[in-house]
Amino acid sequence: MNERGITRAVFFDVDFTLIYPGPRFQATGYHDFCARHGIEVDQSRFERAVADAASGLNAGDDIYDPQLYVDYTRRIIEGMGGRGPAIERVAREIYDEWAACDHFTMYEDVPDVLRELHASGLKIGLISNSHRCLSSFEAHFELRGLFTVALSSVEHGYMKPHRSIFEAALRAAGVEASEAVMVGDSLTHDVDGARRLGMRGVLVARSGPVEAPADVPVIQSLRELPGLL
Numbered sequence: 001m002n003e004r005g006i007t008r009a010v011f012f013d014v015d016f017t018l019i020y021p022g023p024r025f026q027a028t029g030y031h032d033f034c035a036r037h038g039i040e041v042d043q044s045r046f047e048r049a050v051a052d053a054a055s056g057l058n059a060g061d062d063i064y065d066p067q068l069y070v071d072y073t074r075r076i077i078e079g080m081g082g083r084g085p086a087i088e089r090v091a092r093e094i095y096d097e098w099a100a101c102d103h104f105t106m107y108e109d110v111p112d113v114l115r116e117l118h119a120s121g122l123k124i125g126l127i128s129n130s131h132r133c134l135s136s137f138e139a140h141f142e143l144r145g146l147f148t149v150a151l152s153s154v155e156h157g158y159m160k161p162h163r164s165i166f167e168a169a170l171r172a173a174g175v176e177a178s179e180a181v182m183v184g185d186s187l188t189h190d191v192d193g194a195r196r197l198g199m200r201g202v203l204v205a206r207s208g209p210v211e212a213p214a215d216v217p218v219i220q221s222l223r224e225l226p227g228l229l
Contacts, residue, residue, distance in 0.1 A: 007229050009123040009148070009175040011194075013160075013184030014137065015130050017204050019104040024097065027080075033090050034082055041080035049079025058188060062162035064153040066131065070095050099132045101140035107206070111143070113222040118146045122229070123173045125149035127166065127182070129159045129189065149173045160186075161193025170199075183225065191216055202228060 012018055023029050027046035034041045053075035057068065073091035082090075097103065118124055124147050126134055134150035137143075149172040153159040156168055170177055177198035184190025184204060191201030191212070202225060203210070203218045212218050217228050 006179060007122065007181055007200075008179040009125060009170075009173045010117055010181045010183060010225075010229065011125040011127050011149070011166075011169055011173075011199075013182075013186065013190045013204075014126055014128040014132070014134070015104075016185040016206075017183065017190075018110050019101075019106050019137075019141070021098075022103050022105055024103045025094070030077065030080060030094070033094055034077060034080075037084075037086040037090050039077070039082045039084055039086055039090060041077060041082045043080070045080045046076070049076045052079050062159050064129075064131075064157055064159050066095060069098075069131075095131075098130070101132065101137055106141050107222070109222045111141075113225060114143065114146050116226055117229075120226075123148040123175065125151070125169050125173055127151050127160060127169050127190075129153045160184075160189040161196070163193070163197050166194055166197050166199065170197075181229065183222075187212055187216075 027043035030046060031041055031043050053072050056072050056075060070088070070091045073094045074087050077087050077090060114124060126147055126149065128134060130152060131154040132152065134152055138147060138150065149169050151165060151169050151172065153165060156165050158164045166182070170180060173180070181200045181202060182190055182194030183202045187203055191203050194201050201216055203212050203216055204222070205218050206220055208220065210218060219225060
């Protein structure tokens with residue numbers, strides 16, 4: 001992956017790349033959130049509701065707006081059969097709690113790979129569309145000292161795939177686009193956004209192979225990443 005120059009920095013998406021949500025943000029969690037407000041939902045419809053709601057995250061002009069994620073969550077609830085005026089309040093509660101690291105688990109391959117990359121002299125950064133505090137993320141998962149850059153869209157103002165959030169991360173790391181790799185689970189937000197700027201991209205597909213451009217490596221575990229760099 002270094003035919004266009006030596007790799008000096010690797011940037012990572014956070015949610016579903018480094019960490020994944022626990023039961024609070026799965027079907028049972030949505031059921032419990034809704035039940036507290038008297039809303040009935042069908043847990044068996046959760047996966048389909050998530051898939052149907054996902055297209056809404058690609059709408060807009062890439063300016064960070066909490067309402068985008070509240071609306072996404074509301075569509076999931078509605079897709080599970082939820083009805084009533086309290087849906088907006090429930091969606092806001094779920095959005096607010098998404099920022100809490102306690103509800104997430106780190107993929108088992110992540111700590112070792114991050115420490116290996118750091119020890120090799122690479123600069124490591126985070127670029128996240130989440131509103132989670134990245135300092136809290138580093139402390140909670142005992143990753144302090146590994147990251148040169150930690151940039152979230154709620155702080156920056158623009159979300160991936162907008163070029164400015166990648167540009168800001170590159171400036172903070174002191175590297176050129178051709179010297180950097182972006183690693184994430186979204187082809188649209190992570191990989192394509194970075195590639196348009198001249199960075200290289202690696203797509204993380206933990207659930208199995210997915211379609212991607214021929215020149216985009218697809219990995220199922222971060223343990224495959226060092227060999228690509």
